[in-house]
Amino acid sequence: MEAENESREAIQLEWTFLSNHGHVxxxxxxxxxxxxxxxxxxxGITERAVHRIVSDLxxxxxxxxxxEGRRNRYEIHVHRRLRHPVVAHRELNALLDLILGPGPSSxxxxx
Numbered sequence: 001m002e003a004e005n006e007s008r009e010a011i012q013l014e015w016t017f018l019s020n021h022g023h024v025x026x027x028x029x030x031x032x033x034x035x036x037x038x039x040x041x042x043x044g045i046t047e048r049a050v051h052r053i054v055s056d057l058x059x060x061x062x063x064x065x066x067x068e069g070r071r072n073r074y075e076i077h078v079h080r081r082l083r084h085p086v087v088a089h090r091e092l093n094a095l096l097d098l099i100l101g102p103g104p105s106s107x108x109x110x111x
Contacts (some may be wrong), residue, residue: 020049025057041086062076
């Protein structure tokens with residue numbers, strides 16, 4: 001029950017430390033076969049916005065989309081450097097490991 005209340009409070013916040021791009025990327029890193037409809041629901045944005053963000057991330061080289069049957073599967077390129085000058089000295093895996101903990105996402109690189 002407490003987690004549900006915290007989740008509702010998070011949705012009502014005026015700002016967060018991560019952008020929608022970050023939230024989408026974290027959702028995909030956590031579940032590489034997730035449907036974009038489910039990502040949209042988790043992040044609290046439209047499915048169309050998620051499609052744009054995934055396209056941005058794919059174009060920038062942070063993920064690759066491939067077909068598995070009728071569904072998409074996403075591979076995160078964890079050794080790409082972060083974009084902002086303040087953190088550009090770090091790779092994406094540092095962020096993912098910090099938030100999600102070390103795991104498969106930090107080793108699923110296909111540069």
